[in-house]
Amino acid sequence: MNFLEERIVMDGIVKEGNVLKVDSFLNHQMDIKLFDKMGEEYAKRFAGKPINKILTIEASGIGIASVVAMHFDCPVVFAKKTQSINLDGEMYTAEVESFTHKNVNHVIVSKRFLGPEDHVLIIDDFLANGCALMGLIQIVNQAGATVEGIGIAIEKGFQQGGQIIRNLGYQLESLAIIEEMDASNGEIKFRSQDK
Amino acid sequence: MNFLEERIVMDGIVKEGNVLKVDSFLNHQMDIKLFDKMGEEYAKRFAGKPINKILTIEASGIGIASVVAMHFDCPVVFAKKTQSINLDGEMYTAEVESFTHKNVNHVIVSKRFLGPEDHVLIIDDFLANGCALMGLIQIVNQAGATVEGIGIAIEKGFQQGGQIIRNLGYQLESLAIIEEMDASNGEIKFRSQDK
Numbered sequence: 001m002n003f004l005e006e007r008i009v010m011d012g013i014v015k016e017g018n019v020l021k022v023d024s025f026l027n028h029q030m031d032i033k034l035f036d037k038m039g040e041e042y043a044k045r046f047a048g049k050p051i052n053k054i055l056t057i058e059a060s061g062i063g064i065a066s067v068v069a070m071h072f073d074c075p076v077v078f079a080k081k082t083q084s085i086n087l088d089g090e091m092y093t094a095e096v097e098s099f100t101h102k103n104v105n106h107v108i109v110s111k112r113f114l115g116p117e118d119h120v121l122i123i124d125d126f127l128a129n130g131c132a133l134m135g136l137i138q139i140v141n142q143a144g145a146t147v148e149g150i151g152i153a154i155e156k157g158f159q160q161g162g163q164i165i166r167n168l169g170y171q172l173e174s175l176a177i178i179e180e181m182d183a184s185n186g187e188i189k190f191r192s193q194d195k
Numbered sequence: 196m197n198f199l200e201e202r203i204v205m206d207g208i209v210k211e212g213n214v215l216k217v218d219s220f221l222n223h224q225m226d227i228k229l230f231d232k233m234g235e236e237y238a239k240r241f242a243g244k245p246i247n248k249i250l251t252i253e254a255s256g257i258g259i260a261s262v263v264a265m266h267f268d269c270p271v272v273f274a275k276k277t278q279s280i281n282l283d284g285e286m287y288t289a290e291v292e293s294f295t296h297k298n299v300n301h302v303i304v305s306k307r308f309l310g311p312e313d314h315v316l317i318i319d320d321f322l323a324n325g326c327a328l329m330g331l332i333q334i335v336n337q338a339g340a341t342v343e344g345i346g347i348a349i350e351k352g353f354q355q356g357g358q359i360i361r362n363l364g365y366q367l368e369s370l371a372i373i374e375e376m377d378a379s380n381g382e383i384k385f386r387s388q389d390k
Contacts, residue, residue, distance in 0.1 A: 030271045032264040059253035063271060066258040068266075069227040076225045076258065109380040113224040 003037055004153065004175040014181045014188060018156065026153060027060035030053060033062050038175060041070035042121070042151045045173045049148040051121045053077060053114070055140065057107060057132055064153060065123040072121065075139075077114060079107045090159050092142045096133035107135040116144035127152040127174060130161025137170070149173065156193050178192050198232055199348065199370040200385050209376045209383060213351065221348060222255035222320050233370060237316070238266040240368045244343040246316045248309070250335065252302060252327055259348060260318040263295045267316065272309060274302045274331060287337045289330035293368060302330040303387035304338075310341035322347040322369060325356025332365070340343065352386050 001009065013021040027029040051072050055080045056065035065076045081096070083105060091108045098105060114120070120140050127133060133150065140147050147170055155162045155174035165172050177191035198202065208216040220226040224227060240344050246267050252274045260271045270304060276291070286303045294301060309315070315335050328345065332358035342365055350357045350369035360367050372386035 023305065025270075028272065028275070028305055030261060030264075032261055032269075032271060034262065036265070053336070059257060059273065059275070062257040063261040063273070066225060066227055066230065066261045067265070069225075070231070070262070071382070074227075075220075076231060076257070077223065078254070080223070106315065110218065112219065112221055148229070169295060 001190065002041075002136075002175065002193070004034070007031075007034060008154065008176055008178075009188060010190065012113040012184045014186050016183045018158070018181065019177065019183075020156075020181060020188075022154065022155065025050065026064075029062045032063075033069055033165065035067035038064065038151075038153065039068035041175060042068055042123075043071040046121060046149045046151070046171070047111050049121075050119045051148050053078065053118045053145075054111070054121050054123055055114070055136055056123045057081065057136060061124045063121065064125055068121075068123055068152075077109060077138065079109045081105045081107055092139045094138040096135040097131050106131070107139065109139050109144070114140065114143035114145055118145035119148045120145050121148055122150045123152075124150075125153045127161045127165075127172075128159045130159075133161060133165060137165075137168075151175075154178065184192075196385065197230070197236075197388070198371065202229060203349065203371055203373075204383060207383065208380045209381050211378045213353070213376065214378075215247075215373065215376060217230045217345065217349065220362035221259075224354055225389045226256045227258075227262055230259050231265075233259065233346075233348065234263035235264035235349075236370060237318075237368065239343045241267075241316060241346070241366070241389065244316075245314045246343050249316050250274065250304070250309070250316055250331055251318045252276065252331060255321075256319045259320055263316075263318055263346065272304060273333060274304045276300045277303055288339075289333040291330040291369075292326050302327070304334050306338070309338035309340055310333065313338065314343045315340050316326075316343055317345045318347075319345075320348045322350040322356045322367075323354045325354075325359050328356060329358060332360075332363075334353075346370075349373065 032033040054076045085191040149171040155177045178188045344366040347369040348370045352372040377382045
């Protein structure tokens with residue numbers, strides 16, 4: 001197990017309905033030293049890529065992206081979620097369906113902060129069905145920028161998002177990929193990442 | 196002028212209605228190196244305080260707080276904004292009135308992440324009327340924790356929040372305090388911070 005998998009086993013809580021609670025270190029209380037280690041690991045996995053911008057999505061991606069950015073020496077842009085969009089042409093927008101909340105959100109990024117010259121690393125805390133991530137990829141494409149890679153903290157390997165995105169040819173690096181989890185005994189099985 | 200004031204003069208845009216747009220470096224695109232400098236400065240201004248936790252509020256406080264936390268070697272908790280609250284007793288909650296959006300939001304923090312043992316530095320990007328900040332202070336008080344200080348990036352010195360909070364006895368450190376700004380010519384006047 002790597003450092004993130006160990007932490008998930010130690011502090012994550014498996015709930016009914018394939019829910020993994022990691023709010024004690026990832027998405028409510030945030031362990032900044034852990035994020036720093038994650039940045040170190042992404043820097044290894046995306047070494048040699050000409051990354052000059054990190055793109056994430058509010059709210060829980062922002063903390064990770066900000067600390068990770070210190071390892072890439074580049075700014076972070078966070079996409080905003082909004083129910084209504086103002087089509088004034090100043091924003092890139094994508095629709096994101098939320099299965100959790102059963103509604104459609106728009107994800108927006110100002111056109112001033114993403115363009116053809118940008119080589120983007122997308123960072124987010126969770127990957128499940130991939131809807132949010134597809135929205136971010138769409139926005140990078142609208143900008144004529146390049147997706148150099150995608151760094152995720154925790155991927156739910158039993159949902160389809162990871163496979164879809166890898167099949168599209170993107171370098172997707174999830175630091176922990178969960179194959180199964182069992183709320184009855186709290187057990188979590190990770191996909192092997194030995195390379 | 197200090198480094199943040201210089202940056203505001205260089206990249207901030209003054210709009211009608213006392214609006215200052217700093218989305219190119221503070222709250223949409225984020226200059227992580229700038230945040231690192233801010234962390235260095237807060238570490239000086241709050242030196243000697245037994246800070247063991249940083250509290251901020253989603254979304255635009257999270258990036259600053261996460262990078263600043265590296266200078267305090269402590270975790271960050273971000274309060275969530277929600278329209279509805281579930282009064283199941285697991286959350287500290289405070290009401291926050293938004294003058295911008297003319298509605299009332301609730302700010303919530305899980306009781307698991309804040310308690311009497313905590314010495315808290317509150318971090319946020321903007322201080323204007325102080326409503327969001329008062330909500331965070333209320334939550335720290337509900338937890339029986341101690342507010343050791345408050346670090347703000349930009350304070351609108353012509354609104355009342357800063358004065359109210361200083362009058363309550365808190366150590367409030369705003370790295371840039373705007374006395375006046377003029378949308379017609381883009382001029383910004385800062386409060387002198389020579390000590």
